[in-house]
Amino acid sequence: MENSAPKVFLRSLLFSYLLSALLLAVISFGLYKFRLQESQVKLAVNAVYALSCALAGFLAGKGMRRGRFFCGMFAGLLYLAVLLAVSFLLNKGLTAGPGELAVAAGFCIGSGIIGGVLS
Numbered sequence: 162m163e164n165s166a167p168k169v170f171l172r173s174l175l176f177s178y179l180l181s182a183l184l185l186a187v188i189s190f191g192l193y194k195f196r197l198q199e200s201q202v203k204l205a206v207n208a209v210y211a212l213s214c215a216l217a218g219f220l221a222g223k224g225m226r227r228g229r230f231f232c233g234m235f236a237g238l239l240y241l242a243v244l245l246a247v248s249f250l251l252n253k254g255l256t257a258g259p260g261e262l263a264v265a266a267g268f269c270i271g272s273g274i275i276g277g278v279l280s
Contacts, residue, residue, distance in 0.1 A: 169224030173236050174243065177217035184209045210265060211272040214240050218276025233277015234270055241269040 188205045191197055197205075217240050218233030225232045244265070249255055257265070 164224050166225065169221055169232075170236060170239060173217040173220035173224065174239055176220055177213040177236075177240055178243075180216055181209055181213040184212065207264065207268050210240075210244075210268040214269045215272040215276035215279075218273035218278075219280045220276075221273075222277035222280030229277040229280050230274060231277070233273040233275065233280070235273075236277065237270040237273020240273065241266055244269075 185206075188197075188202065188209070191205075192202055214237040217236035221232040221236040222229035245255070245262075248257075255262070
């Protein structure tokens with residue numbers, strides 16, 4: 162029996178956000194304990210985006226079993242959309258500039274594609 166697309170994508174997003182929470186907690190501890198610089202924290206957050214979206218793409222590609230490139234791309238887009246929506250709601254607007262948004266979109270979509278292709 163084949164999985165439905167919404168179920169596959171919801172499951173992949175759930176696991177990717179759980180990974181994000183775990184990795185961001187590790188970064189927070191590192192920031193507290195080792196007094197990391199802002200550039201190091203930004204790099205680490207981008208790495209979290211990449212790893213989480215790659216996981217989402219990988220799980221979506223495995224779950225759908227066809228169109229893995231597009232499944233990974235869509236999983237990365239969904240991750241980014243949820244990230245932007247939560248940021249918009251919590252901050253009552255977007256605080257990131259267009260350059261930062263483009264970088265985040267590139268990391269999310271690109272690593273989602275890579276995860277989907279590797280599945």
